[in-house]
Amino acid sequence: MAHFRSSVSIDAPRALVWEVIADVRRHSDWMADAAEIRLTSVQATGVGTTFECETRVGPLRTLDRMAVTDWEEGRLMGVEHRGLVTGVGRFRLEDQSNGGTIFFWDEDLSFPWWLGGRSTAALARPLLALIWQRNLRRLADMFKDGSAC
Numbered sequence: 001m002a003h004f005r006s007s008v009s010i011d012a013p014r015a016l017v018w019e020v021i022a023d024v025r026r027h028s029d030w031m032a033d034a035a036e037i038r039l040t041s042v043q044a045t046g047v048g049t050t051f052e053c054e055t056r057v058g059p060l061r062t063l064d065r066m067a068v069t070d071w072e073e074g075r076l077m078g079v080e081h082r083g084l085v086t087g088v089g090r091f092r093l094e095d096q097s098n099g100g101t102i103f104f105w106d107e108d109l110s111f112p113w114w115l116g117g118r119s120t121a122a123l124a125r126p127l128l129a130l131i132w133q134r135n136l137r138r139l140a141d142m143f144k145d146g147s148a149c
Helices: 014-022 024-029 117-145
Strands: 002-010 034-039 050-057 060-072 076-082 086-095 101-110
Touching (some): 014 024, 014 086, 014 117, 024 050, 060 086
Antiparallel strands (some): 002 101, 060 076
């Protein structure tokens, strides 16, 4: 299993940032690698929400099936990855003293043995860290240019 962590400071209150990330269908607005997100549950937010995310990294594509497993309104969203790559991910929001928000993104992912397992995880780590950090900057920029609202 490989652990990834990224974070970004967002110049917006936590409640506003939460509004943008609470509905998983909006994640493709700021995640460049999330080509398409389709709900597979009736609900769109909270524990029990399930969805499929068509993920694209360069020429590589995979369908990631996910379920929301942790939810603290306004603060935390956790998901379980049930596709080719398995594991858990978590978004956590914290208030900053200046009125902004720190967004933390943690992932613990496992790659299948037939795809190289730990070796692939080690090779993927710097690329995924770069992609996710860029995604977080895109999210922060949405609040600067007003497109988050």
